[in-house]
Amino acid sequence: MAEYFVARGLPVPAELSQNPLTHWRRLIVIALSLGVVYIGLRITKIDLSSANPEYAAGVIGQLFHWDFSILTPRDEFETFWDTAEGQMIVTIFLGIIATVFAIIVALPLSFLGARNIMTGNVLTGGIYVVVRLVFTIIRSIDVLIVVIIFGVLLGIGSAAGVLALAFHNVGVLGKLYSEAIEGIDPGPLEAITATGANRVQVIWTAVLPQIVNPYISFTIYRLDTNVRLAPILGLVGGGGIGILLFQSVNLLQYGAAGLIIFMIVVTVALMDFASAQIRRRLV
Amino acid sequence: MAAVLAIQDLVKVYPSGTRAVNGVSLEIQRGEFVVLIGLSGSGKSSLLRCINRLVEPTSGRVVFDGADVTRASRAELRRIRRRIGMVFQQFNLVRRGSVLSNTLAGRLGYRPAWRTILGRPLREDVAAAFENLGRVGIADKAFARADALSGGQQQRVGIARALMQHPDLMLADEPVASLDPATSHSVMKYLEEINKKDGITVICSLHFLSLARRYGTRVIALKAGAVAFDGRPDAIDERRFKEIYGEDAVEVEIGPERSQPQPMSATEAALAALASDPDLGGIADR
Numbered sequence: 001m002a003e004y005f006v007a008r009g010l011p012v013p014a015e016l017s018q019n020p021l022t023h024w025r026r027l028i029v030i031a032l033s034l035g036v037v038y039i040g041l042r043i044t045k046i047d048l049s050s051a052n053p054e055y056a057a058g059v060i061g062q063l064f065h066w067d068f069s070i071l072t073p074r075d076e077f078e079t080f081w082d083t084a085e086g087q088m089i090v091t092i093f094l095g096i097i098a099t100v101f102a103i104i105v106a107l108p109l110s111f112l113g114a115r116n117i118m119t120g121n122v123l124t125g126g127i128y129v130v131v132r133l134v135f136t137i138i139r140s141i142d143v144l145i146v147v148i149i150f151g152v153l154l155g156i157g158s159a160a161g162v163l164a165l166a167f168h169n170v171g172v173l174g175k176l177y178s179e180a181i182e183g184i185d186p187g188p189l190e191a192i193t194a195t196g197a198n199r200v201q202v203i204w205t206a207v208l209p210q211i212v213n214p215y216i217s218f219t220i221y222r223l224d225t226n227v228r229l230a231p232i233l234g235l236v237g238g239g240g241i242g243i244l245l246f247q248s249v250n251l252l253q254y255g256a257a258g259l260i261i262f263m264i265v266v267t268v269a270l271m272d273f274a275s276a277q278i279r280r281r282l283v
Numbered sequence: 284m285a286a287v288l289a290i291q292d293l294v295k296v297y298p299s300g301t302r303a304v305n306g307v308s309l310e311i312q313r314g315e316f317v318v319l320i321g322l323s324g325s326g327k328s329s330l331l332r333c334i335n336r337l338v339e340p341t342s343g344r345v346v347f348d349g350a351d352v353t354r355a356s357r358a359e360l361r362r363i364r365r366r367i368g369m370v371f372q373q374f375n376l377v378r379r380g381s382v383l384s385n386t387l388a389g390r391l392g393y394r395p396a397w398r399t400i401l402g403r404p405l406r407e408d409v410a411a412a413f414e415n416l417g418r419v420g421i422a423d424k425a426f427a428r429a430d431a432l433s434g435g436q437q438q439r440v441g442i443a444r445a446l447m448q449h450p451d452l453m454l455a456d457e458p459v460a461s462l463d464p465a466t467s468h469s470v471m472k473y474l475e476e477i478n479k480k481d482g483i484t485v486i487c488s489l490h491f492l493s494l495a496r497r498y499g500t501r502v503i504a505l506k507a508g509a510v511a512f513d514g515r516p517d518a519i520d521e522r523r524f525k526e527i528y529g530e531d532a533v534e535v536e537i538g539p540e541r542s543q544p545q546p547m548s549a550t551e552a553a554l555a556a557l558a559s560d561p562d563l564g565g566i567a568d569r
């Protein structure tokens with residue numbers, strides 16, 4: 001390759017003669033990565049010696065000996081809603097309600113968190129920064145941690161689960177919505193502003209038509225995610241089928257646990273399929 | 284006659300440090316068709332946007348019909364803006380909206396926000412929208428989606444939208460730069476018509492001197508944000524041209540109005556002929 005430059009009497013670029021893999025910066029990165037893995041293995045004490053293969057095999061076997069008695073009420077005090085399938089439906093609705101709550105808060109806030117709408121004066125610019133910071137902070141707290149906190153604050157149960165999930169989603173949807181607004185074509189905004197329209201009219205006429213589809217798409221994506229997350233909420237006190245799963249594992253009822261896991265898998269797969277179908281039709 | 288627009292020592296410095304407009308002073312009389320020319324980056328768009336404060340001027344004054352635009356409060360500014368129409372190179376229509384709703388948007392400055400939110404335009408506004416769409420020859424497209432239209436048609440919607448404002452002044456930022464020569468002429472002719480028939484003052488930036496000569500009553504050339512020439516279009520000779528565009532520039536002709544150098548298909552020839560006819564121009568780029 002260097003001949004090209006030599007033949008024309010040009011200086012040979014240094015980049016040509018360097019092997020990028022042996023460049024000192026890369027060597028440092030490789031050494032650091034290996035160091036991290038080594039230290040990680042040392043301090044986390046990953047130890048499989050206490051695992052019992054025979055016992056594990058037994059449990060796995062039991063997980064497939066499904067206990068169908070959880071599909072019917074156990075006594076005269078239980079109703080359909082106490083059965084596993086009843087709780088599965090409740091769980092789906094926990095995810096849906098949490099999404100709805102999150103939309104109600106995130107939708108108006110997202111306008112305050114969009115730079116292209118909020119620039120112009122110091123006050124709105126400040127609001128923009130604060131709103132986006134709040135979104136980021138909320139999003140950075142894992143939803144399971146939020147459920148645990150809300151469980152302490154509100155008592156274990158559906159309220160904690162739904163509100164925690166909603167809270168987390170305000171951060172996620174708020175950011176997605178705001179970014180959808182920031183991604184719009186600024187041309188119509190400029191043109192509508194130039195007609196003498198006020199801010200509300202500009203948003204209504206030039207912004208809304210451009211964000212309807214991304215908003216629907218993001219909302220369905222989060223609905224899908226939330227319905228998948230909902231069964232897990234019960235494991236940390238958020239209500240729904242997760243509580244049943246948690247109980248049956250604690251009581252060593254692996255047949256029931258296996259069936260519940262299967263039901264969750266089927267539900268999630270169906271949600272996945274439905275959400276992909278709807279979103280594909282949107283775009 | 285009083286100037287419809289007076290610009291005094293206008294300066295625009297962007298936060299990046301670029302001096303896009305560097306001390307421009309101009310007086311523009313009612314009824315003029317001013318063509319703004321200059322190299323890319325010479326500040327044409329910035330100057331036009333300072334006039335209605337889509338871009339906030341750094342210093343200087345803009346006075347529109349006796350009202351100080353630069354000092355206007357937000358409410359006053361909106362009242363001024365609604366009398367200044369603007370059309371854009373990229374048309375800037377709401378793409379998913381209908382042609383009619385895009386046209387109606389030109390009335391927003393005159394109507395309360397609740398009417399916008401309820402989506403109930405006044406009957407008289409709808410009638411005016413059809414009338415203005417008719418003027419630019421696309422009334423039959425009123426219910427089509429804006430992005431289903433050709434570029435020339437979209438720009439005509441842009442003109443109809445601006446006409447809805449009953450403007451005294453029309454700003455046009457390279458309105459034909461995204462269009463082919465024949466369509467360019469058809470759009471320019473509408474600007475010419477509203478200038479001549481309605482007496483609306485036009486300030487239009489253009490890239491081609493041939494178009495400037497054909498449509499302008501006055502040409503203002505910008506160079507590095509300052510006025511390098513201001514006078515009659517026919518006063519721009521070879522020497523002035525090189526002053527404005529640099530020593531290496533050669534003047535090119537944008538496609539002629541009636542015939543094109545390359546052989547044309549029958550339809551193209553018909554379109555070009557229609558485009559040059561102001562009465563039939565409406566169907567030129569269908």
Ligand SMILES: Nc1ncnc2c1ncn2[C@@H]1O[C@H](COP(=O)(O)OP(=O)(O)OP(=O)(O)O)[C@@H](O)[C@H]1O
Pocket residue numbers: 297298299301302303321322323324325326327328329330
């Ligand atoms: N929003 C902005 N922020 C920073 N600099 C800008 C901005 N808009 C324009 N400029 C700069 O200001 C100068 C003038 O730009 P302007 O768009 O007004 O020129 P123009 O004559 O319209 O050019 P063109 O013919 O390419 O449209 C350029 O150097 C440009 O880079």
Ligand SMILES: [Mg+2]
Pocket residue numbers: 327328329456457
């Ligand atoms: Mg420009």
